Structures are given as C-alpha cells and as structure tokens.
Amino acid sequence: MANGRRVIAVGSGKGGVGKSLVAANIGIALAKRGQRVILVDADLGGANLHTFVNLDAPGRSLSQFVQRRVETLTEVVVATPIPNLSLISGARDLLDVANPMYQQKQRLLRHLGKLDCDALILDLGAGTSYNVLDFFLFAAHGMLVLAPEPTSEENAYRFLKAAYLRRLRTVQAVYGIKPLLERAVAEFNARGLSAPRELVGTVRDIDAQAGQQVAEEMARFRPLLVVNQVRNADDERIGERIARICRDALGISLTFAGAVPFDDLVWKAVRRQRPLLVEAPGCRAGRAIEGIVDLLLRGAGVAHGTEDVHRHFRRVALDASGPVLPRAAGGVRPRSSEGAAPGLAEPELELPLSPDRAPATGDGAAVDGSVLQAVRQARGLSLEQVAERTKIPCAKLQAIEADDAAAFAAPVYLRGFVCQFAQALGLDGDRTARAYMRHLEELKARAS
Ligand SMILES: Nc1ncnc2c1ncn2[C@@H]1O[C@H](COP(=O)(O)OP(=O)(O)O)[C@@H](O)[C@H]1O
Ligand SMILES: [Mg+2]
Numbered sequence: 001m002a003n004g005r006r007v008i009a010v011g012s013g014k015g016g017v018g019k020s021l022v023a024a025n026i027g028i029a030l031a032k033r034g035q036r037v038i039l040v041d042a043d044l045g046g047a048n049l050h051t052f053v054n055l056d057a058p059g060r061s062l063s064q065f066v067q068r069r070v071e072t073l074t075e076v077v078v079a080t081p082i083p084n085l086s087l088i089s090g091a092r093d094l095l096d097v098a099n100p101m102y103q104q105k106q107r108l109l110r111h112l113g114k115l116d117c118d119a120l121i122l123d124l125g126a127g128t129s130y131n132v133l134d135f136f137l138f139a140a141h142g143m144l145v146l147a148p149e150p151t152s153e154e155n156a157y158r159f160l161k162a163a164y165l166r167r168l169r170t171v172q173a174v175y176g177i178k179p180l181l182e183r184a185v186a187e188f189n190a191r192g193l194s195a196p197r198e199l200v201g202t203v204r205d206i207d208a209q210a211g212q213q214v215a216e217e218m219a220r221f222r223p224l225l226v227v228n229q230v231r232n233a234d235d236e237r238i239g240e241r242i243a244r245i246c247r248d249a250l251g252i253s254l255t256f257a258g259a260v261p262f263d264d265l266v267w268k269a270v271r272r273q274r275p276l277l278v279e280a281p282g283c284r285a286g287r288a289i290e291g292i293v294d295l296l297l298r299g300a301g302v303a304h305g306t307e308d309v310h311r312h313f314r315r316v317a318l319d320a321s322g323p324v325l326p327r328a329a330g331g332v333r334p335r336s337s338e339g340a341a342p343g344l345a346e347p348e349l350e351l352p353l354s355p356d357r358a359p360a361t362g363d364g365a366a367v368d369g370s371v372l373q374a375v376r377q378a379r380g381l382s383l384e385q386v387a388e389r390t391k392i393p394c395a396k397l398q399a400i401e402a403d404d405a406a407a408f409a410a411p412v413y414l415r416g417f418v419c420q421f422a423q424a425l426g427l428d429g430d431r432t433a434r435a436y437m438r439h440l441e442e443l444k445a446r447a448s
Contacts, residue, residue, distance in 0.1 A: 006030075006119045007112075008296065009139035011163075013155025015046065015126035017147040018228035021266065021276065022289065023123035024052035028277040029293040031084035035118035038077060040088045042135055043125040047090020051273045053080040055087065063091040065111070066104055073111040082275060086117070105131060109138055128162035137167055141296060142223040143257065146242075148235040150428050154435070156225070156242055157371050160252050164196045164221055171217045180207055192402035194370030197251020224257040226292060231262045249374040257295050260288040367435040369401040372418075375425050376401075390420045397421060405440050414440075 010023040020043070027039045041049035041062070050057055060076040063069075070076060077086045112120065122139060124132050136142045144159055146152040172181045184202040193202065200218055204211025227239040239256035246254040263285035269276045277286050376386060387394045399407035400418055408414040415433050422432035 005117065006035075006141065006296070007122070007139040008119065008141040008143060009042075009122040009124055009136045010143045010145060011124040011132055011136045011159065012126050012145045013128070013152070013159040017126075017145050017152075018260070019043075019126070019145050020049050020052055020123050021270065022143070022145050022226055022228060022260065022292075023121050024049060024275065025277045025286070025289045026293055026296070027085055027119070027121045028053070028082055028275055029290050030119045030121075031082055032277070033293075033297075034084065036084050036086075036116075037119045037121065038086045038088060038115055038117045039080075040112065040120065040122045041090030042122045043090055044131065046125065049123050050087060050089050052270065053082060053085065053087060053275050054273055054278075055080055055089075058087070058089045061089040061091055062108075065108070066091060073108075073115060077115070082278060090123075105134060109134070112138070128159055130166070133163050133166040136163055136223075137170070143226060144223055144254075145226045145228050146238075147229040148227060148231070148238050151431065153238070153242060153375065154367050154371055154427075154432075157246070157250065157374060158367075160223060160246060160254065161196055161250065163223065164218070164250075164252055167221050168196075168199070168214075168218060171214055175210070175213065177203075177210055177214070180210055192404055194368055194373075194401075194403060195250045200251070219253065222253050222255060224255050224296075226257050226260060228260045229262040230259040235259070245374045245377065249377055250370070258288055258292040260285050260292075367432055368439045369403040369436075372421060372425065372432075372436070373401040375427065381425070386421065386424050389424045390417075392417050392420060400436075403440060403443060405444075411437065411440075 008023075008026060010019045010026075012019050020041075024039060027037045031037045039049060039053065041047045043049070044062070047061070055078070058078045060070075060078055062076065065073055065076050073088065076088055078089065080087050112122075120139075122135050124135050126132075142163065144156060146156050168181070172178055180203060184199060184206055187206070188199050188202045191202075193199070196218075200211065200215050203214050225239055225243060227235065230236050230238075236259045239259055243254045243256040246252040261284045263283055265280045265283040266276055266285045269279045272279075276283070277289065280286055281290075376383075383394045383397050386392070386397055390397075396407060396417055400414070400421055405411070405414055408417070415437055418436045419429035419433040422436075423429040
C-alpha cells in the first residue's frame with residue numbers, strides 16, 4: 001500500500017440518495033488535483049458507477065475477480081476518460097458476487113489493500129449488512145450520505161450504530177475481551193440502556209482499565225456525513241443537527257462534511273452519463289463536492305488512521321498471514337491472531353441493536369427507543385413537553401425510550417403511544433410505530 005494513501009468508503013442507509021454521485025465526483029475532484037485515484041464499484045448488488053464517469057459497462061469487472069478468472073484486482077482496473085482516474089467496475093447480475101462469502105470478502109479487502117494509487121474510493125451498497133459495514137470500516141474515511149427525507153435521520157442513526165457495533169466487535173476480537181463485553185451487554189440490557197456510549201460506559205463500570213481502552217478505540221470511530229439533494233435552509237441544518245445528536249445522545253463523533261444542493265445540472269449530467277465535475281464543474285453541487293474534498297484533504301474525520309484496530313483492518317487486507325498488533329498499554333492487550341482475521345470473521349458475540357437482526361423488508365429501518373429519544377432531544381423537547389402535547393404520561397414515554405414493553409398492558413397500547421409520540425416529534429407515526437414494534441419483537445426473540 002502506498003504511504004499516505006487515502007481510502008474513502010461511501011455508504012448510506014438507503015439507496016438512491018446520491019452515494020455513487022458523491023463517490024464518483026470526489027474521485028474526479030481528487031484526480032483533477034493530481035492524485036491517482038481508483039474508484040471501486042463495491043455496490044455488489046446494483047453496480048452503476050461506470051455511468052458516472054462516462055463509461056459503458058466495461059468487460060472487465062469485479063465479477064472476474066470474485067469468480068477467480070483473474071488472479072489480481074489490478075487486472076480488472078480500467079482507465080476512464082478522466083486523467084488520473086481509473087475504475088474497478090462492479091459485478092452485474094451475479095448473486096454469488098452480491099453476497100460474497102467470508103473468504104471472498106477477505107480476499108477482496110486484501111487485494112484492495114494492495115492496489116497502487118493515492119486514493120481509493122469505494123462506492124458501497126445501501127444498508128447495514130456485514131459486507132457493507134466491513135468495507136465502511138476498512139476505510140480511513142467512512143462517509144455516510146443521506147438525502148433529506150422523512151426517515152433519513154432514523155436511517156442515519158441506524159447505520160452509524162450498526163457500524164459502531166461492528167467496530168466494537170472488532171475491538172472485542174482484537175483485545176480478546178469477549179466475556180467482559182458479554183457481561184456488559186447483559187447489564188446494559190438489564191438497565192434498559194440503549195445508546196452505544198452507554199454500552200462502553202458499562203464496560204468501564206465493570207473493568208475501568210479495559211473500559212478505558214475500549215472507549216479510546218471507539219472514540220476513534222469518526223465517520224463523516226454528507227447531506228445530498230438539499231433544497232432549502234431546513235435541509236441544510238440537518239447535517240449539523242444529526243452530528244450533534246450523534247455526539248450528545250449516542251456518543252459517536254460524527255463530522256458533518258457538507259451539504260450538496262439539489263441541482264438540475266446533476267440529474268441532467270447523470271442522464272447523459274457525463275461526469276458532473278467535467279460537465280459542469282462550477283455548478284452549485286459541484287462546488288459543494290469540491291468543498292468536501294477540501295475538508296478531506298485537511299484531514300477531517302480520519303476515522304481510524306493511527307490506532308490498533310484500524311491498523312488491524314488494514315493489515316488484514318495487506319497480509320493474509322494475519323495482523324501484527326502493537327501492544328496496548330493498560331489492562332487489555334490486543335491478542336495476536338493466527339489465521340483468520342477476527343475483525344472480519346462473522347461475529348460470535350451478540351451485541352444489542354445488532355444490525356443484522358433487523359428484517360430486510362423494504363419498509364426501512366428498525367427504530368428503537370434511543371432513536372426516539374435522540375430525535376426528541378434534537379427537537380429541544382423535554383419528556384414533560386411531549387407528555388403535555390400527547391397526553392401520554394411521562395413514565396410511559398420514558399418506558400418507550402427505554403424499550404420497556406412490560407410497562408404497557410398490551411402491545412396494542414404501546415403501539416398507539418409510539419405512534420402519537422412519533423407524530424409529536426414530526427415523524428411518520430404509523431411507520432415509526434411499525435418499525436419500533438419490529439425492533440421490540442427482535443429484542444424479545446433474542447431474549448427467548
Ligand atoms: N444533488 C443532486 N441533485 C439532483 N439530482 C441528484 C443529486 N444527487 C443525486 N441525484 C439524482 O439521484 C439519482 C440517484 O443518485 P445515485 O448517486 O445513483 O444514488 P445511490 O448511489 O445512493 O443509489 C441520480 O441518478 C441523480 O439523478
Ligand atoms: Mg449507487
């Protein structure tokens with residue numbers, strides 16, 4: 001891996017928000033500044049990144065690599081019409097590629113780590129599957145894109161929590177603290193807590209030294225947020241608000257990297273398969289993307305650049321023989337791993353709010369009490385104010401935020417209350433209630 005090479009992964013809770021647009025044009029902007037960029041279409045189910053850089057679907061793509069028809073990723077890198085910019089096109093119509101096995105994913109990450117370039121940009125599939133999260137965490141810059149839509153905030157929290165917990169699993173595996181974390185999860189659940197920060201706090205309560213170590217590792221999870229398709233001043237404020245909630249309520253240090261306006265020139269360029277920053281570099285959306293690149297180059301949101309866990313991810317990608325981890329000071333030490341890479345192995349530990357527990361229905365994210373609480377706080381509302389508006393007693397609202405179904409005589413009442421609660425927060429009542437009830441069912445299924 002070239003020194004100082006930048007890896008940027010662009011993800012989103014749902015599709016169609018502008019991931020590919022942002023990924024492609026960040027790549028173009030860096031290429032224009034003289035960096036040798038490789039764009040990777042890692043949207044393994046819906047590859048279309050080539051259309052953003054004025055290419056027809058190239059003959060060579062990830063398919064060949066995944067099917068082992070070529071030995072190295074370099075063989076499927078294709079040039080684009082833009083100087084300094086190359087592309088690894090995504091696989092098409094291949095189920096086995098859309099859901100790569102663990103070994104395939106590891107091989108892919110390993111080879112990505114070997115590509116010779118200054119910047120590697122991964123355009124990810126939507127959602128929070130382990131595949132998406134592992135690519136997101138592999139990158140030093142994990143960038144979440146969202147569009148201002150009713151459920152986008154919930155989606156963003158869900159994505160970030162999922163990535164946070166996936167990273168926590170890696171920390172757990174690297175430091176060999178599974179029993180400690182299991183105990184913390186049990187206490188966390190028993191105390192009705194729900195924010196990621198509180199889970200780390202619980203680890204600390206049990207073992208101060210190890211907890212400190214875990215807290216430091218998790219504090220280095222510093223994703224970036226881009227809000228795309230912004231149409232007005234309200235939309236523009238979403239980014240800062242989500243970043244604040246993430247910091248204050250969830251304990252995740254999210255950096256708001258910029259808002260990209262909705263711009264007719266964008267969809268016109270996309271429709272004609274013309275790269276935006278080539279076709280209309282001075283347009284509002286183009287300038288916003290250049291601004292995000294300025295921020296990246298200044299080092300914003302370098303999530304995992306220096307510490308053990310990210311080094312671990314990168315070593316895994318670099319070296320099949322397994323990571324060599326530096327000794328950590330304090331109570332827990334990263335354990336050396338033989339053979340399989342613990343961070344990328346499928347998890348052994350069941351963490352709360354596990355992303356993969358959420359049903360993969362098209363109905364959006366599961367919503368838990370901490371999300372409602374975070375949104376309520378973001379709206380600047382106290383429980384008393386919501387109680388006043390909804391005529392729901394404070395204790396019940398509190399129980400909803402704590403995912404405490406036992407406080408309600410029957411699910412139907414709980415559902416009704418959640419619906420009203422959500423409406424008072426300006427959310428879609430029915431949808432939120434459905435998602436919330438689904439989340440509780442998952443919790444129950446896990447407990448039994
Ligand atoms: N800032 C924007 N202004 C106008 N249209 C946009 C903007 N961003 C994205 N679009 C439109 O939305 C569509 C989806 O964008 P895309 O990048 O393909 O999303 P994703 O990769 O997240 O699925 C694009 O085809 C484009 O027409
Ligand atoms: Mg896309």
